[in-house]
Amino acid sequence: xxxxxxxxxxxxxxxxxxxxxxxxxxxxxxxxxxxxxxxxxxxxxxxxxxxxxxxxxxxxxxxxxxxxxxxxxxxxxxxxxxxxxxxxxxxxxxxxxxxxxxxxxxxxxxxxxxxxxxxxxxxxxxxxxxxxxxxxxxxxxxxxxxxxxxxxxxxxxxxxxxxxxxxxxxxxxxxxxxxxxxxxxxxxxxxxxxxxxxxxxxxxxxxxxxxxxxxxxxxxxxxxxxxxxxxxxxxxxxxxxxxxxxxxxxxxxxxxxxxxxxxxxxxxxxxxxxxxxxxxxxxxxxxxxxxxxxxxxxxxxxxxxxxxxxxxxxxxxxxxxxxxxxxxxxxxxxxxxxxxxxxxxxxxxxxxxxxxxxxxxxxxxxxxxxxxxxxxxxxxxxxxxxxxxxxxxxxxxxxxxxxxxxxxxxxxxxxxxxxxxxxxxxxxxxxxxxxxxxxxxxxxxxxxxxxxxxxxxxxxxxxxxxxxxxxxxxxxxxxxxxxxxxxxxxxxxxxxxxxxxxxxxxxxxxxxxxxxxxxxxxxxxxxxxxxxxxxxxxxxxxxxxxxxxxx
RNA sequence: GGGCCGCUAGCUCAGCUGGUAGAGCAACGCCCUUUUAAGGCGUGGGUCAAUGGUUCGAAUCCAUUGCGGCUCACCA
Numbered sequence: 187x188x189x190x191x192x193x194x195x196x197x198x199x200x201x202x203x204x205x206x207x208x209x210x211x212x213x214x215x216x217x218x219x220x221x222x223x224x225x226x227x228x229x230x231x232x233x234x235x236x237x238x239x240x241x242x243x244x245x246x247x248x249x250x251x252x253x254x255x256x257x258x259x260x261x262x263x264x265x266x267x268x269x270x271x272x273x274x275x276x277x278x279x280x281x282x283x284x285x286x287x288x289x290x291x292x293x294x295x296x297x298x299x300x301x302x303x304x305x306x307x308x309x310x311x312x313x314x315x316x317x318x319x320x321x322x323x324x325x326x327x328x329x330x331x332x333x334x335x336x337x338x339x340x341x342x343x344x345x346x347x348x349x350x351x352x353x354x355x356x357x358x359x360x361x362x363x364x365x366x367x368x369x370x371x372x373x374x375x376x377x378x379x380x381x382x383x384x385x386x387x388x389x390x391x392x393x394x395x396x397x398x399x400x401x402x403x404x405x406x407x408x409x410x411x412x413x414x415x416x417x418x419x420x421x422x423x424x425x426x427x428x429x430x431x432x433x434x435x436x437x438x439x440x441x442x443x444x445x446x447x448x449x450x451x452x453x454x455x456x457x458x459x460x461x462x463x464x465x466x467x468x469x470x471x472x473x474x475x476x477x478x479x480x481x482x483x484x485x486x487x488x489x490x491x492x493x494x495x496x497x498x499x500x501x502x503x504x505x506x507x508x509x510x511x512x513x514x515x516x517x518x519x520x521x522x523x524x525x526x527x528x529x530x531x532x533x534x535x536x537x538x539x540x541x542x543x544x545x546x547x548x549x550x551x552x553x554x555x556x557x558x559x560x561x562x563x564x565x566x567x568x569x570x571x572x573x574x575x576x577x578x579x580x581x582x583x584x585x586x587x588x589x590x591x592x593x594x595x596x597x598x599x600x601x602x603x604x605x606x607x608x609x610x611x612x613x614x615x616x617x618x619x620x621x622x623x624x625x626x627x628x629x630x631x632x633x634x635x636x637x638x639x640x641x642x643x644x645x646x647x648x649x650x651x652x653x654x655x656x657x658x659x660x661x662x663x664x665x666x667x668x669x670x671x672x673x674x675x676x677x678x679x680x681x682x683x684x685x686x687x688x689x690x691x692x693x694x695x696x697x698x699x700x701x702x703x704x705x706x707x708x709x710x711x712x713x714x715x716x717x718x719x720x721x722x723x724x725x726x727x728x729x730x731x732x733x734x735x736x737x
Numbered sequence: 738g739g740g741c742c743g744c745u746a747g748c749u750c751a752g753c754u755g756g757u758a759g760a761g762c763a764a765c766g767c768c769c770u771u772u773u774a775a776g777g778c779g780u781g782g783g784u785c786a787a788u789g790g791u792u793c794g795a796a797u798c799c800a801u802u803g804c805g806g807c808u809c810a811c812c813a
Contacts, residue, residue, distance in 0.1 A: 448808095536761070717773090717775070
């Protein structure tokens with residue numbers, strides 16, 4: 187399934203890839219240039235790696251990691267290269283603290299220092315805490331067109347698949363210590379061992395490795411339960427490498443050619459830096475091509491991706507407001523090493539408009555110069571979830587869609603039915619966009635933006651009442667005049683209706699400005715609203731007339 | 738202290754395979770007797786942080802400086 191989609195995708199790309207200066211293509215070129223010469227009889231595909239620890243809810247910042255890799259993977263495949271795209275769950279990580287957003291925190295406390303695969307799922311659905319966090323993300327990734335091969339490190343460690351890697355680290359521990367010490371404030375002590383152990387009795391990592399027989403056997407003791415024993419690396423499930431050694435060991439193990447990392451890793455003395463040296467000097471593997479990606483911020487809903495108050499912004503939250511291809515668009519259209527904000531405020535409208543413009547450029551209906559067109563087309567291609575569309579979307583500006591939805595009280599099918607020229611194929615995407623727009627109005631739109639047709643009479647507050655500073659008789663008279671026009675709505679265009687409204691105001695010696703305030707108050711209980719004539723046309727006689735006729 | 742990133746219009750930023758600067762918002766103006774902009778059209782506005790270098794040509798490449806920000810030096 188996944189592979190079929192990818193091949194379709196490859197066949198239809200429009201951009202001249204050779205002339206693309208999109209960052210994903212540039213990185214793909216670099217990978218080919220530096221890595222292809224390392225292929226041998228056992229290897230004919232590039233290995234692109236991504237990975238994080240599921241020690242809490244996977245947030246949208248973590249998503250930048252995987253989508254960055256996925257975009258480069260696509261770029262490589264578009265150039266006709268074979269790629270193995272792996273996503274490595276570091277689920278043999280230690281459970282260090284209970285995140286603020288978790289349920290059943292007291293129970294979770296009991297499992298601190300356990301491997302996260304042995305902590306129970308607080309929602310009680312999955313086999314473990316780690317699995318619950320993994321499953322949540324894995325269930326969402328297909329929606330944004332991301333299909334990696336998942337690697338579960340806990341399973342690999344516990345099957346001793348990395349035993350040789352651990353042994354190598356032990357054999358070269360002095361060399362490793364020297365590399366790590368170069369950037370430490372205080373050096374590792376002389377008894378330090380490049381292995382950590384989860385106690386076989388109590389499952390905690392509160393252990394100390396005390397001996398190694400220079401072969402496969404290590405001994406440890408646990409300060410929590412007092413257990414002390416000797417284990418064979420080829421059989422035990424309890425040993426793992428510390429992060430800074432684990433990472434390069436896996437590069438070697440999976441023969442990784444490309445892996446980006448966050449800016450926290452990409453600093454001199456940071457973990458990528460030491461991993462590069464350990465990869466080369468200890469594991470004899472040329473470190474992968476990489477780049478650094480910057481952090482994301484959140485706008486329009488709290489300040490942080492993962493706040494101490496417990497709120498975590500995840501891919502699921504972003505998909506509530508953004509269509510999947512627009513989620514991809516935000517990442518594909520931004521260079522990885524620049525910081526940007528995922529917005530939930532009014533910027534949402536602009537992002538949608540930008541995407542629509544990008545799509546119009548792709549379909550050649552928006553005039554731009556060639557250079558810009560090439561760039562935008564490539565971004566559009568990379569933004570698509572699976573195969574490239576052969577027809578432009580039914581483009582409704584997000585803002586207008588919000589108005590239509592509110593007129594129809596959120597009835598998406600009614601909105602779609604009101605669009606005369608939409609094709610069957612276009613409807614599905616518009617449904618998704620409508621859902622996002624409705625979610626946005628409900629959860630994030632500013633008050634100015636929201637309205638509700640006063641269909642049930644003066645229910646909500648004083649909505650529907652004639653404002654007190656208006657003369658009642660002339661108000662009723664002018665509303666009746668407008669109602670008369672609405673009664674004959676089919677003979678009007680937006681322009682003629684607007685004219686008729688002005689005429690009505692003139693006839694009753696009312697300032698147009700006041701008339702608008704009156705009508706908006708009556709219709710939606712607010713002093714302002716969407717441009718009136720168009721608004722009435724869109725809402726239709728059936729909705730507007732009963733309201734006006736009450737006066 | 739080391740490393741990385743940024744400094745472009747009033748604001749937010751794009752442009753960075755070198756070819757003489759651009760978008761949104763804001764401002765200003767115009768538009769249908771005519772909107773309130775949550776319309777349409779248009780206008781103005783920049784020594785591209787500074788200095789030096791490479792080049793026929795630099796916002797773009799290199800070097801130095803200044804100012805901001807992030808990050809590492811615990812753990813992952």
